[in-house]
Amino acid sequence: MPDMQQARDTKDLFSLKGRIALVTGGTGNGYGSQAVQALAEAGATVFITSRNLSRVQQTANELRDKGFDVRGLALDLENEQSISAVIENIISDAGRIDILVNNACSNHFESFETVSLKDWNQVLAVNITGTMLISRATAPHMLQNNGGVMINLSSIYGMVAPDQRIYGSTGTNSPLVYGMTKAALIQMTRYLATFWAPSIRVNCLTPGGLFNHQDEQFISQYVAKTPLGRMAGGDDLKGAVLFLASDASAWVTGQNLVVDGGWTAW
Numbered sequence: 001m002p003d004m005q006q007a008r009d010t011k012d013l014f015s016l017k018g019r020i021a022l023v024t025g026g027t028g029n030g031y032g033s034q035a036v037q038a039l040a041e042a043g044a045t046v047f048i049t050s051r052n053l054s055r056v057q058q059t060a061n062e063l064r065d066k067g068f069d070v071r072g073l074a075l076d077l078e079n080e081q082s083i084s085a086v087i088e089n090i091i092s093d094a095g096r097i098d099i100l101v102n103n104a105c106s107n108h109f110e111s112f113e114t115v116s117l118k119d120w121n122q123v124l125a126v127n128i129t130g131t132m133l134i135s136r137a138t139a140p141h142m143l144q145n146n147g148g149v150m151i152n153l154s155s156i157y158g159m160v161a162p163d164q165r166i167y168g169s170t171g172t173n174s175p176l177v178y179g180m181t182k183a184a185l186i187q188m189t190r191y192l193a194t195f196w197a198p199s200i201r202v203n204c205l206t207p208g209g210l211f212n213h214q215d216e217q218f219i220s221q222y223v224a225k226t227p228l229g230r231m232a233g234g235d236d237l238k239g240a241v242l243f244l245a246s247d248a249s250a251w252v253t254g255q256n257l258v259v260d261g262g263w264t265a266w
Contacts, residue, residue: 016099019043021045021097021101021245022097022099023103024134026103027050027056032103035241037063045071047071047073047086047094048070049072049074049086053074057072078129083137087138091141097145101151102134106122106127107178127185135150142199150202153205153207155182157179158183160264161179162174189204193255194254197253203256204257205237206257207236208231208264209231210231210232226262227263232260244257
C-alpha cells in the first residue's frame, strides 16, 4: 500500500521526465500529434510510428529540432512481426517502455451499403486486432519494470451514433465500422485494466471532432450540436493525455475520459 501521508508536488505528479513512451501514429495534424507533443513537453522520450518510414522520421526530426527527444520507427499494425520488431527496437534502444498510446487508426469513407469486405476487414485488423497485438507485446516489458500505462484513443462515435443529418448534407460520412471499432476499444480498455491490474493502468481517451478545415457547412452544423460552441483545437487533448499518462492519474484505471466539448452530454 502507498504511504497515505506522503504527498508530492503537483508538478512532480505531471512530470514524465525519464520515461519512455510509444505513440502509434503521431504524424500529421491529428490527435496523435497532440499526444506526442504533450508527452515530449512533459519530459518523456517518445517513439512514434507510421507505415511510412520517411514520413515518421521527418516528423521526429522536426520535433527534435524543437528540443524534444522524439524518434521515428516504421510499423505495420497488420503485421505481428513488425509489431515485435518495433517493441524490440525500443527495448534495445531505451531499455523499457513506460507508456503506450494506441492512437493509430484506419478508416474509410465509403457508404455502408457499398463498402467492400476488404476495406471493412482492414479497418478491423488495424483498429482492434492491431491494438490488441501491440498492447499484448508491450505488456511483458511493463510488467518486468514495475508496471506502466496504456491509453487507447476512442471516439465519441464509439459511444453514440453520428447524426446523419450533419453528414449526408455535406458530402461526408462517419462509417459504421469506425464507430464499431472505437466502441470495441472502450471495452478492451476495461478488460485489460482488470486483467493487468495492479501493475499496468489502462484507460481510454474519447475525443470529439477536431477542426481540420472541414467543409464550412459541416463545421457550423457540428458546432451547433456542441455545448462549448466549437470543434477541438490544436491543444485540446494534450492535458487529458498528460493526466492519463502521468502519476496524476495513479488511482485511475479502466476509465473512459471523454473530451468532446459536451457533445455527448445532450
